[in-house]
Amino acid sequence: MAKRLSTGISILDREIEGGVPAGSMVLLSAEPASQSELFLYELTAARPSLYLTTVRSDQSVEDAIAAANTRTGSPTVRDVGGDAPLDRANRLIGTLPEEATLIVDVVDALERYDRSRYRRFLNELQTVMVNTGGIAILHGLKGQNIPANRDLTAHVADVVFDLRTKITNAEVENRLVVPKFRGGKALSEPIKLRLAESVNIDTSRDIA
Template sequence: MADEKKATLVQMTAPQQTKVATAPDIKIAVPEQVNRSTAISILDRTLGGGLPSGSVVYIFADAKSMAEVFLYQFTQARKTYYFTAERHPKYVMNDIKNYGFKPDNITFVDIYSAYYITAQGEMVDNIGNEFVDAKIVEFTESNLKKITAEGSADINLIFDSFSFYLNLNVNPGAIKRLMNVVYEATKKLNCLSFLYGLKDTHERNLENEILKSCDVIFEVDIEKNSEKISSLLSIPKLRGRVPSSEMLKFKVGEGIQIDTTKDIA
């Protein structure tokens, strides 16, 4: 058996057996991109009609900015698979309702309970457990593959938060693989995926790999002066289009309310 494996390996790696794909050999069906609404009309207008379908969006946010409210409002645009990793879905659902949003479109994928709660309903401390951390990545990938197999295009995939995965005690290659599964699912379904990540929290090289992979970056910051605190949204990356150079001021009220004063002027 060992000799057979060796022979196969030699055959596969021999120069005469190597075939390099050229452009005519590559036939990939790419779904046509359309604009998909974010459910925030002023943001849609800033984006030129909405986000391009098939986009993976990273919400790169100051932890104090309440950027999760963007996620809640995004669920209003279409059917949403909401991966909850750091809180139980019932608390996320309660917050969504408190902002006046309807939960009808939401299907929760409960990563939190799979990680922290036993079958008997008891809390466990799995933080740093390498075996459990690897299994939770596999569990997430399995759910993504099931959603992809359903083939529904006009959906959102929301990860609240992706920082949870970046903090797991796994080989960085496992996170890159998960990111690739998210990316491929988004492209195949021609849907929108939103990954919520906290700034100044993670190992820089891995974080940069994730930012590089994403199609769109929403960067959310807090600006303080002597009189008030302002929340700011910028869009430094918008793959396939010219990103906006404008800083959008917003506040959290009944959802995300973007200041239009400058826009109107």
């Protein structure tokens, strides 16, 4: 079995047999109004991390991580938004050390490039991750303006974490579905999560 790397989120590691295979690319798909950034912050705790932000400023991300009331690391944060985000991301990815975590938040800006160019980016990223034995997390939003290349991201990704958020009159319900897991097994059932100050299992019972 390929070497597993901890995600930094213990409850998730338990469900996926210890972590994600080294060299994997992961798509974390989530609603814009979910607190999926908690996943990203906790993912930085396991090992040295490079956090590429395409929407928020690097200072905004650093402040949010510092203020998070959960276990985080001290990632290197770089703003690659603005002009030529794909080129800037490519240059920084080439500097990744061994067994590092790469986070792209959000990948939507890169997915809006020409399909052939974005495909080349994904292939180059895959090569870097295999060579360094790290993990790449591509955070994609499921809003009303999903980029046309999202299907390409999901196809190339080794693992897909699909965070589904349902808002009712009484509560906000989050379930994590793992429909794809190369090098392991996809989860047969979703994990009910509580996203507040940290990522935790929601032990409340479902009411039919």
